[in-house]
Amino acid sequence: MTENDRLGGLDHGKVIAALLVVAIHTAPLASLDADLDFLLTGILARTAVPFFLMITGYFLLPPYLFGSSGNYPAIWRFIKKMLLLYGLASMIYFPINIYAGRLQGIDLPDLLRMLIFDGSFYHLWYLPAAVLGVMFLVLIGRKLPFKLVFMIALILYGLGLLGDSYYGFIAGSGLLNKIYQAMFQVFSYTRNGIFYTPVFLAMGAGLKIKNSSCPTVGIAAGFIISTALLFWEGMTLHYLGVQRHNSMYMALLPTMYFLFQMILRLDISPKRSLRTISVWVYIIHPLFIILLRVMEKFTHTEQIFIANSIMHYLMVCFLSFAFAVAMQNFLPDNAASRIKYHSSATEKVTGKTGRAWIEIDRNNLQKNVRALQSLLPANCQLMPAVKANAYGHGAVLIAEELNRLGVNSFCVATVSEGIELRRNGIKGDILILGYTYPKQFALLHKYNLTQTVLDSSYARLLNSCGQKIKVHLKIDTGMHRLGERAESIDDIEKMFHMTNLVIDGAFTHLCVAEAKTTPGREYTLKQIYSFFNTVNVLKKQGCDCKKVHLLASYGLLNYPEYAGDYARVGIALYGVLSDRADVANCPINLLPVLSVKARVAITKDLYAGEAAGYGLQYVAESKRKIAVLSIGYADGISRSLSCGNGQVLLHGTAAPIIGRICMDQMLVDVTNIPDVQSGDIAVVIGRSGEREISVYDLAEASNTITNEVLSRLGSRLERMLC
Ligand SMILES: *Cc1c(COP(=O)(O)O)cnc(C)c1O
Numbered sequence: 142m143t144e145n146d147r148l149g150g151l152d153h154g155k156v157i158a159a160l161l162v163v164a165i166h167t168a169p170l171a172s173l174d175a176d177l178d179f180l181l182t183g184i185l186a187r188t189a190v191p192f193f194l195m196i197t198g199y200f201l202l203p204p205y206l207f208g209s210s211g212n213y214p215a216i217w218r219f220i221k222k223m224l225l226l227y228g229l230a231s232m233i234y235f236p237i238n239i240y241a242g243r244l245q246g247i248d249l250p251d252l253l254r255m256l257i258f259d260g261s262f263y264h265l266w267y268l269p270a271a272v273l274g275v276m277f278l279v280l281i282g283r284k285l286p287f288k289l290v291f292m293i294a295l296i297l298y299g300l301g302l303l304g305d306s307y308y309g310f311i312a313g314s315g316l317l318n319k320i321y322q323a324m325f326q327v328f329s330y331t332r333n334g335i336f337y338t339p340v341f342l343a344m345g346a347g348l349k350i351k352n353s354s355c356p357t358v359g360i361a362a363g364f365i366i367s368t369a370l371l372f373w374e375g376m377t378l379h380y381l382g383v384q385r386h387n388s389m390y391m392a393l394l395p396t397m398y399f400l401f402q403m404i405l406r407l408d409i410s411p412k413r414s415l416r417t418i419s420v421w422v423y424i425i426h427p428l429f430i431i432l433l434r435v436m437e438k439f440t441h442t443e444q445i446f447i448a449n450s451i452m453h454y455l456m457v458c459f460l461s462f463a464f465a466v467a468m469q470n471f472l473p474d475n476a477a478s479r480i481k482y483h484s485s486a487t488e489k490v491t492g493k494t495g496r497a498w499i500e501i502d503r504n505n506l507q508k509n510v511r512a513l514q515s516l517l518p519a520n521c522q523l524m525p526a527v528k529a530n531a532y533g534h535g536a537v538l539i540a541e542e543l544n545r546l547g548v549n550s551f552c553v554a555t556v557s558e559g560i561e562l563r564r565n566g567i568k569g570d571i572l573i574l575g576y577t578y579p580k581q582f583a584l585l586h587k588y589n590l591t592q593t594v595l596d597s598s599y600a601r602l603l604n605s606c607g608q609k610i611k612v613h614l615k616i617d618t619g620m621h622r623l624g625e626r627a628e629s630i631d632d633i634e635k636m637f638h639m640t641n642l643v644i645d646g647a648f649t650h651l652c653v654a655e656a657k658t659t660p661g662r663e664y665t666l667k668q669i670y671s672f673f674n675t676v677n678v679l680k681k682q683g684c685d686c687k688k689v690h691l692l693a694s695y696g697l698l699n700y701p702e703y704a705g706d707y708a709r710v711g712i713a714l715y716g717v718l719s720d721r722a723d724v725a726n727c728p729i730n731l732l733p734v735l736s737v738k739a740r741v742a743i744t745k746d747l748y749a750g751e752a753a754g755y756g757l758q759y760v761a762e763s764k765r766k767i768a769v770l771s772i773g774y775a776d777g778i779s780r781s782l783s784c785g786n787g788q789v790l791l792h793g794t795a796a797p798i799i800g801r802i803c804m805d806q807m808l809v810d811v812t813n814i815p816d817v818q819s820g821d822i823a824v825v826i827g828r829s830g831e832r833e834i835s836v837y838d839l840a841e842a843s844n845t846i847t848n849e850v851l852s853r854l855g856s857r858l859e860r861m862l863c
Pocket residue numbers: 526528574650692693694695709710711712713
């Protein structure tokens with residue numbers, strides 16, 4: 142069953158949950174039997190809101206609580222939409238609040254309590270509570286492992302119980318009661334965004350990542366037992382008369398844990414429309430409760446409906462659903478439909494559950510940042526190059542991590558790379574090193590990106606676009622690629638008079654900074670002097686270049702004294718140099734950041750004389766066991782590693798690549814490695830046991846530099862922090 146199949150259960154479950162919420166507010170069984178009514182509205186229906194919360198946790202939170210490949214915009218989008226809905230719903234109920242006199246003589250603390258905790262109408266507490274719970278979990282989830290986050294949520298829930306169903310037990314004790322009374326000044330119920338929602342949100346997220354392998358009968362048994370416990374707990378507390386409110390029970394936690402998993406295992410096709418419908422029913426049903434009551438009053442039929450509470454319930458359900466369906470048709474793509482499920486982009490299989498992936502070692506990244514920073518002279522900062530998807534490491538992931546480490550300047554190659562970073566909430570300056578097509582100049586302004594001025598005619602193009610654009614001037618000191626010639630002082634000076642260019646910096650690029658030979662060093666020093674000379678002449682003429690920079694990785698390692706304001710470090714940040722031979726001269730210890738791993742799809746025996754792969758390039762000389770790995774050249778593994786030129790590690794042992802590497806797969810010989818089986822993890826780059834395959838090994842085997850090997854790693858590989 143695919144992941145998508147299971148969404149159907151959740152979609153239909155939401156409708157049932159909405160029906161239960163309506164039941165809580167209409168007491169359908171009240172006219173039959175008071176106990177039966179409590180069983181339904183005080184116990185059974187209390188599963189509805191946790192179910193909504195778990196769905197939110199399931200879709201929204203895993204990236205934030207497990208390894209954090211999450212981007213903050215997803216959270217902001219969620220919060221914005223919830224608050225929008227809250228605002229809209231509050232407006233609907235505002236006249237009723239006025240009519241009922243609920244806003245009379247209300248002071249600021251009352252208003253805050255109402256808006257943040259109690260809700261602007263009785264059922265609307267859910268919206269701020271979901272937002273609060275999400276924000277709380279994301280905040281603590283950044284620093285703490287999931288287990289601890291869940292423990293904290295659990296403890297909060299425990300404290301909440303004492304203010305809810307178990308209140309009667311502490312009502313007698315002096316101190317505890319005083320504490321809770323004080324708390325009830327801040328919120329009317331512990332069923333709120335602090336004590337109630339976090340545990341269910343976290344549980345939803347946890348169930349997304351840790352798919353239980355327990356057989357379905359086990360899950361069903363767990364559900365039946367915990368539901369029985371829930372009924373027993375609820376009825377007991379009800380008879381004891383200790384409940385201050387009846388939203389929170391101990392057995393609700395295991396009940397939801399098992400219920401959610403059962404629903405995930407249902408084989409029902411997803412039905413998107415149901416998602417919107419349940420949201421509208423939730424928001425609107427109290428309005429119909431009120432309208433019905435008013436109507437009954439005018440027609441003098443109250444007695445009939447009070448005597449027949451089921452009828453009343455069905456009427457409210459009918460009207461609410463009719464309204465919801467109408468809304469659905471009028472607003473086919475309204476905001477509400479995306480609220481709970483907007484993050485279905487995170488539906489792609491996350492965690493180490495895919496076919497092939499990249500692991501990012503955040504500790505090593507941090508050590509590299511600190512080591513490189515130790516080389517910087519005072520007042521010089523890193524401006525990491527995160528172009529080409531951060532040399533294959535994942536641009537957003539790396540830039541987020543660097544933001545966290547206090548790095549606030551980046552350079553990229555293209556405008557779309559800059560936009561990707563901005564859309565994912567990356568802060569600081571982003572310099573585009575390369576060419577931007579004039580039709581896209583407006584994007585520079587829109588996304589607050591800094592463009593490189595490629596030469597004087599490009600400066601005129603930029604200036605004529607009609608908007609102020611932040612730029613750095615590129616000065617060509619001998620690489621003869623991009624940049625205005627260093628000696629064309631007059632042309633460069635003219636750029637300072639172009640009114641739409643906001644010149645924030647000037648830079649050059651060195652082209653033999655790695656060379657230790659005398660001619661190489663002389664060429665580099667000539668470039669460096671030429672750059673600073675141009676900057677100084679301009680300064681004398683009243684043109685301040687502001688920030689100046691010229692060193693990339695090798696520049697910083699070999700000429701740190703000339704750093705200027707930024708070092709545009711790329712390859713070294715990722716813990717390797719372009720060429721293994723340079724490592725001996727490297728003044729700092731760099732640690733590789735990335736590993737590439739792939740699953741064994743299947744294994745197979747080959748008999749002597751049989752061939753394998755395209756072109757019959759491999760022929761078994763004796764009986765062999767081979768493994769098919771689910772990674773290929775479309776993932777960036779160079780085809781030149783075919784036919785024994787490369788190898789991978791399995792169980793800490795090298796397995797040679799045999800035959801031709803295919804687009805999505807490759808074959809390795811595992812005859813000498815015991816117990817290789819389907820699902821095993823092969824290391825293509827990185828460590829396995831005592832052995833390591835480095836990026837240098839791949840670069841050498843395919844006759845290139847590490848930069849190329851890394852930057853070609855494909856977009857199909859999921860990047861994750863470890
Ligand atoms: C790519 C690039 C860098 C980073 O180079 P590394 O050698 O990887 O450190 C710096 N400056 C410019 C202009 C670049 O294009």
